[in-house]
Amino acid sequence: MSEQSPVVTDCPRASGMPMLGLGTWQNTDPQQCAESVRTALETGYRHVDTAQAYGNEAAVGEGIAAADVDREDVFLATKVWTDELAYEDVLSSARESLDRLGVDYVDLLYVHWPAEAYDPEETLPAFDELGDEGLIEHVGVSNFLPDQLDEAREVLDARVFANQVELHPLLPRAEIREYCASADVEVVAYSPLARGEVFDEPVIEEIADAHDASPAQVSLAWLREKGVTAIPKATGAEHIRDNWRSLSLSLSDEEVERIDGIDRRNRLVDPGFAPW
Numbered sequence: 001m002s003e004q005s006p007v008v009t010d011c012p013r014a015s016g017m018p019m020l021g022l023g024t025w026q027n028t029d030p031q032q033c034a035e036s037v038r039t040a041l042e043t044g045y046r047h048v049d050t051a052q053a054y055g056n057e058a059a060v061g062e063g064i065a066a067a068d069v070d071r072e073d074v075f076l077a078t079k080v081w082t083d084e085l086a087y088e089d090v091l092s093s094a095r096e097s098l099d100r101l102g103v104d105y106v107d108l109l110y111v112h113w114p115a116e117a118y119d120p121e122e123t124l125p126a127f128d129e130l131g132d133e134g135l136i137e138h139v140g141v142s143n144f145l146p147d148q149l150d151e152a153r154e155v156l157d158a159r160v161f162a163n164q165v166e167l168h169p170l171l172p173r174a175e176i177r178e179y180c181a182s183a184d185v186e187v188v189a190y191s192p193l194a195r196g197e198v199f200d201e202p203v204i205e206e207i208a209d210a211h212d213a214s215p216a217q218v219s220l221a222w223l224r225e226k227g228v229t230a231i232p233k234a235t236g237a238e239h240i241r242d243n244w245r246s247l248s249l250s251l252s253d254e255e256v257e258r259i260d261g262i263d264r265r266n267r268l269v270d271p272g273f274a275p276w
Contacts (some may be wrong), residue, residue, distance in 0.1 A: 009044060011247060014186045014229055015161065017075055020081070020220065020247060021201055022240070023190060023231035030059040036235045037063025041074065043244050049164075049188075049231040051079035051112055052097055061101035066122060076101065077108035079142060079164075082116035082273070085202050089117065090126035098135060105157075107187050110140040114148045115273035116189040124155045126171050140164060143158030146179045153183065165187040167228060169198055169219055169259050177226065191268055192230040195218055211247070220246035222259045 004032065011018040022040040027033040033056045037048055047073065049061045055083045059080060064074055084093035094109060109127060111118060127139045138161035141152055153160050158198045163180055167189035198204050198219045207219045216232070220243060223230045234240045251259075 011044065012224065015189075017162070017229060018045070018047035019224055019229045021045060021049050021075070021077075021188075021229065021231040021242070023052045023233040024056055024060055025050070025054055025106075025190070025233055027059075027233065027235055028054070028056055030056070030062070032235055033059035034063040034241065038067045040234070040240050040244075041069045043237075043246065045099055045240075046073055046227075046239035047075040047077070047231070049077045049209060050101075051081070051110075051192075052084065052093060053079070053081045053112060053266065057097055057100035058102075061103065065102060071103060071261060073116045075093070075107045077110065077140070078106055079110040079140075080090040082113050082118060084109065085117040085123045086232065087122045090123060090131065093260075094126075094130050094135060105135050105137060107136075108138045108140050108161060109136040110142045110162075111144075111152075113143045113271075113273065114141070114275050116158065116179040120148075120151050120155045124152060128157045129148055132162065138162070142190075145272065146176070148275060149183065156276045158186050161186050162186040163188055164202060166191050166267060166269045167223070168192050168194040169204060169222055169262055170237065170264045171268075172226075172260070177228065181227070186229060186239050187227070187230060188229045188268070189223055191225055191234050194266060195268055196270075197266060201262060201264070203258050207251070207258065211249060213249050214242050216243055217249050218251070218259075221249040221251050222256060227257050 100276050114244050139158045140162040142164040160178045199215045204215045208215045219229050232243050
């Protein structure tokens, strides 16, 4: 692949959420994490995703503060872990997240998993309260199946804004995408590059070669064609900018169909407490 310069362009948005964001899972070195966030924002990203369980909210906040970008222009998301999902724990842990991040609000707060302390009737009203107080802009869920989404939509006063799930060309999740489209719930893909496994998929490699692009760019462009927001993890400037270049890549209908036809299904995140 030839050397390319980052393409400066506005990122497509889904209900106001930029469709390409920076994931920070396992980016636990504070200095590196802060620098990754700063680099991403100054490259053009406006969506940053973290979580209580990642142990890096403070570093993410430092990166946002260091970037030459206004806080109001950054779509910032974090998640409440499974042992903090009792009503009072949601309220206290969310405020602690804001303190660590150094912000007055987050744009999106997720229930990280419907597991352990999660009880829709107790957990979700706390998210509504945080919204009423102006501490969160949107309520999200993560790793929810349609039946859990149905229940959450019944309990919440707020809209279920997004469902964050593992989703990539090797795990396309058609059922959950179709459900969310019918329910006006945005889909956010974590592990959108299948932790690097898309790099070794021949179909994706062939399409990448045809566009003088990287397999990462092809995978991210495919997700965008599906209406899915992606939050690939990247720590170094080269990978951050390579992912950003995916915004300038357009796939043909035939190329999208070829990727749809990949005959592999590989779930990478499968804890014992998962709802499936």
